[in-house]
Amino acid sequence: MKRYIQLIALVLIVAACNSNGTSLGEIQWNHRLSKSIFEQAKSEDKLILxxxxxxxxxxxHVMEDSTYSNGEVQELVNENFISVKVDQDANPELAARYRKYGWPATIVLNAEGEDLMKKAGYMSPSKYAEELQKVLRGTPSVKRSMAKNQLRPEEIMKERLKNNFTKYLDDQNGGFKSSMRYLEEESMEYVLHFDNSNIHRNWFQKSIEAAYALCDQEWGGVYQYSARRDWNHPHYEKLLHIQARYMRLFLNDYAFNGNEESLRKAEEIRAYCERFLKQSNGLYGNAQDADLKKGEKASAYFELSDEERIKRGIPAIDTNTYTNSNADFARSLLKFYSITNNQEDLKRYQTILGHLLQRKTAKGLYSHAYNPKEIDALRDNLAMAQLFTEHMKRFPKDRKIAAEMEGLATMLVKYFRLPNGTFQGFSGELGLVPKANVEENVPLARFFNWYAAFSGKEKYKKHATSVANYLRKVDAEKPFFHEPEISMLFAELSEEAGSHVSVKEEKSHPLLVQAYIFAPYFSNFQLLEDSNDATKLEQFSGIETSSLFICTSSYCSSPLRDEEAVKNFYK
Structure with a gap:
């Protein structure tokens, strides 16, 4: 009898498993979104989850353990959807499209690649099932585009952007009036270079000092953000691109305001990345987990000393060395080198740059990792364009990188441009309806505008203007959450890039380096001895002392002859 019961139990276990050894009740996830998924959805008359x-x-982690393991959820999903689950870090073309919805993100699409539902964050099993049932009943939750056919007057839009930006600032506590506390680089750039009023300047300083609370006091590094509308409830994950952002923010505060504590915080972030994220090839891993044990809050763990943490183990490291985040981190190392003249930072920077250049594909684009995919992401290639921009400002004689940048600018237009003049987030057959992402299009437009000034190729300014015109069609009441960068784009399109001309400087060009540290983004840098501009050669032919001139087509500053003079010019 006992043997018979055991046999019945074995039969039941086998019956509950498929040929891959996976429980039939488990959600049957696909792990890649592709054109074939949409074809399957069409043939089976199903939606895509x-x-x-x-x-x-x-x-x-919590949603994996609770919601996706729930039997009723599993049955609902398997019967009604073709389900796809992917790592957003490994798929920047999807991350960029759905980033504002947060992780985990739950999206339902039809077979035509149109979004029917987009939800952010954790959902309990009952809430998850309720939202999916709404979609199955034909109740859409996605608001349609609010874009208009008429171009909104630029001055009206500029005023709206400025008012929106000021409205969202938290003057008392730093950061923004939202449930999450963090710093966003473009807002700080806007205050430093475009609107340095007393109100904004005070907000800048309060925000920088408030953000110290996001720093891990034991290991260094920066947590992603704090919840509950204050700076004291951090989410403990540490992402490489977040480390890069705060390094630059703190370094800028040190450079402009002389804040030694900000320099120390930047150094601690760099030390954290060296200890925990750096890989054997000199590139840097993507992130460190928020949890020591997946799904369990690690607040108590992060209160421990280094020694006690190590005894308990360390949260998992994602060792993937993605192009977008490494290019971003390289820019921070270049900033570090320029400000502190630390040769080790230059070596680190050169190592990253060398590896990333090897990721250039036959299409002239840069892959997300060493093994190219069929889909190319705008995010990776935008990150490379931004890296090349900073490189050419800092090393204006580097013809190799100038050539790489020229080729990349051409390919960005060829593979990502949409008929309306904006740029989609991916190149290749993905199955999604192509559309522009403001978060990517604004910095890309700024790059094109800068590159037009750098190269003299006016067509790239036209691409930047097309993006700006698209933004002017958006409904006046719709907040962008990118107000500062859009404002900077409009300002840069209407002005001439400042040209920094180095005359008779020593080999290291200290005045030009100082200008690189303090100059706004829309700036070019030239060595007179490397110039073929006959006008400038004649204009500065009588200068015998090391000097820096900041010029437009109709104006040049007085000669700046020491580093303090360059700094004061911008301050």
Whole structure:
């Protein structure tokens, strides 16, 4: 009898498993979104359930353990959807499209690649099932585009952008009036270079000092953000691109305001990345998990000393060395080198740059990792364009990188431009309806505008203007959450790039380096001895002392002959 019961139990276990050894009740996830998924959805008359997660994300772990393991949820999904779950870090073309919805992100699409539902964050099993049932009943939750056919007057839009930006600032506590506390680089850039009023300047300083609370006091590094509308409830994941952002923010505060504490914080971030994220090839891993044990809050762990943490183990490291985040980190190392003249930072920078250049594909684009995919992401190639921009400002004689940048600018237009003049987030057959992402299009437009000034190729300014015109069609009441960068784009399109001309400087060009540290983004840098501009050669022919001139087509500053004079010019 006992043997018979054991046999029955074995039969039941086998019956509950498929040929791959997976429980039939488990959600049958696909792990790649592709054109074939949409073809399958069409042939089976089903919707597509897309889940974007991150391997460092606490609430992704919780949803995995509770919601996706729920039997009723599993039955609902398997019967009615073609389900796809992917790592958003490994798929920047999807991350960029759905980033504002947070992780985990739950999206439902039809077979034509149109979004029917987009939800952010953790959902309990009952809430998850309720939202999916709404879609199955034909109740859409996606608001349609609010774009208009008429161009909104530019001055009206500029005023709206400025008012929106000021409205969202938290003057008392730093950061923004939102449930999450963090710093956003373009807002700080806007205050430093475009609107340095007393109100904004005070907000800048309060925000920088408030952000110290996001720094891990034991290991260094910066947590992604704090919840509950204050700076004291951090989400403990540490992402490489977040480390890069705060390094630049703190370094800028040190350079402009002389804040030694900000320099120390930047150095601690760099030390954290060296210790925990750096890989054997000199590139840097993507992130460190928020949880020591997936799905369990790690607040108590991060209160421990280094020694006690190490005894308990360390949260998992994502060792993937993605192009977008490494290019971003390289820019921070270049900033570090320029400000502190630390040769080790230059070596680190050169190592990253060398590896990333090897990721150039036959199409002239840069792949997300060493093994190219069929889909190319705008995010990776935008990050490379931004890296090349900073490189050419800092090393204006580097013809190799100038050639790389020229080729990349051409390919960005060829593979990502849409008929309306904006740029989609991916190149290749993905199955999604192509559309522009403001978060990517604004910095890309700024790059094109800068590159037009750098190269003298006016067509790239036309591409930047096309993006700006698209933005002017957006409904006046719709907040962008990118107000500062859009404002800077409009300002840069209407003005001439400042040209920094180095005359008779020593080999290291200290005045030009100082200008690189303090000059706004829309600036070019030239060595007179390397120039073929006959007008400038004649204009400065009588200068015998090391000097820096800041010029437009109709004006040049007085000669700046020491580093303090360059700094004061901008301050």
């Amino acid at each position: 897309l889940t974007l997660e991150a391997n460092w994300c606490h609430w992704c």
